[in-house]
Amino acid sequence: MKYLQHLALAVASFGLLSVLPAACDSSDGGSGTGGRRITLGAVVTSSTQKAPFTNSQGWTVSLTKAFVSTGAFYYYDGATIFSSNMPHRSPLDRVLDVVRIKTAFAHPGHYVPGNAMGQFLSPSSADLLTSNVLGTGDGVSGVVRSATFSFQTPASGPFASELGSHVAVLEGTATKGADTRPFRAEIDAADIVNTENANAVEGCPFAETSMQADGTVTVTVAMTQWFDQVEFDSIPASTDGQPVLMPADAIGRNELVRGMKEGLAYGFSYATK
Template sequence: MNRRHVLTGALALAAASSLALSGCGSEAERRTFPVEVAATIPTTANEKGWTVTLESAHVSIGPVRFFNGRVLLSQRAPRFNFDWYSLIGGTAQAHPGHYVAGDALGEVLTVSTVNLLTGAPLGDASAVTGEYGSLEVTLAAPTASTDATGVLGGHAVRLKGTARNADGGTVRFDAVADLPAPVAGVRFEKSLGMEAGRVRIAVDLGTWLGRIDFATATDPDADGIYTFPADSQARNALVRGVEDTTSYVVTWEEGAAQ
């Protein structure tokens, strides 16, 4: 069965009666909880020696889906192995080698354009109680209705700011990125009952920007703003950062939403 359709059946069963979770001997109950997104801002230079000051950071996010499968990371490759990702701006990462999403436990289906520098609620997840292990985040291309002001320019991610290095280099940039698939296998381990609380997804912008050599940005406009061409190290490194599951830190915040 397609795992994206498991939740619909689970919620229907839960609405009629309690849902028995296989293998745990407990019963699931239908519930909702708020989901919000925010960001952590980089405070140190990235691995290429650039310190970034962000002017704006927007993302088109949703749906978000929760699963009971846990993320099991494999070991980092030995240092003597050649790092293919270094050719396009990446670094060797621990790989979620044995991740299986498992059963769907909750979802927020809305798509929202979020200013990451201020944070915003995404909506309430329709969910059931149970043992949560992971989630999947879709960074979808926006539409006229989800990005009414056009701040994303038709892209899933748009970042503006200034990067500086120790040699005195300065790059004012306007960078965009799009992903071919959802970011799956984001760690979120929580035994969730009926307690009040909310899920907070903190996007680590330091990880998004951590691999970029801003010297590879090109084609400044009349105002001196640089972009990241599709075949550049800067664009590839940004996409690798956005795809990195460790850049999404998910926590459960106890208590009623403020």
């Protein structure tokens, strides 16, 4: 490991770009990626859908509603620091990963997206308890490693009426021992803003692959990550069995919002048609 670290620093010192091949040709439309244009469908789903799950606080969560208002998605060739589950890497790739990871830790909360490899720009809405085909975007051929997920308000698409002025509406029941808490969460755009005042989550992991043909990008939302730290006993108990709206100042709601802003909650993957 020390050898790789020293080698990585040496490569960085002498200019990382000098060891990489030139990436431009007449087919890239000026993008600098050297790729040819491809069509990329967009699908949104969740890792749990209707299955109950237990969070780290010991609450078992069963969702009956999970609507989200989606904005644009962007795909990049820059790596995130969450790369331990990526496919086999070449020796040079591993060296570059060390450089990227050291850079990421030197600048907490920030990563370098690199070249834009694709996008889906049409606002829509999705029911995370099922699978949703949103439409078609575009991109260029080449390697992808990370992505940006964004929320959009006002909501549009098939579930706009369920969302109203919110970017997410979630309902369900949380159970811990004999304690049962029916809940409803209404998350607004102002809750999700990042450091650049955008309703976006940057640095999401894109399962590394080389896109070489038209295909589909699937965004898998990990609602287990959203709810992982939520302490439901901070939410008022229901007196009539109906869902209780999470108060804006409730600890549990704040923990939910933090989970929704985590890059690891949004996994992107590509498959050919």
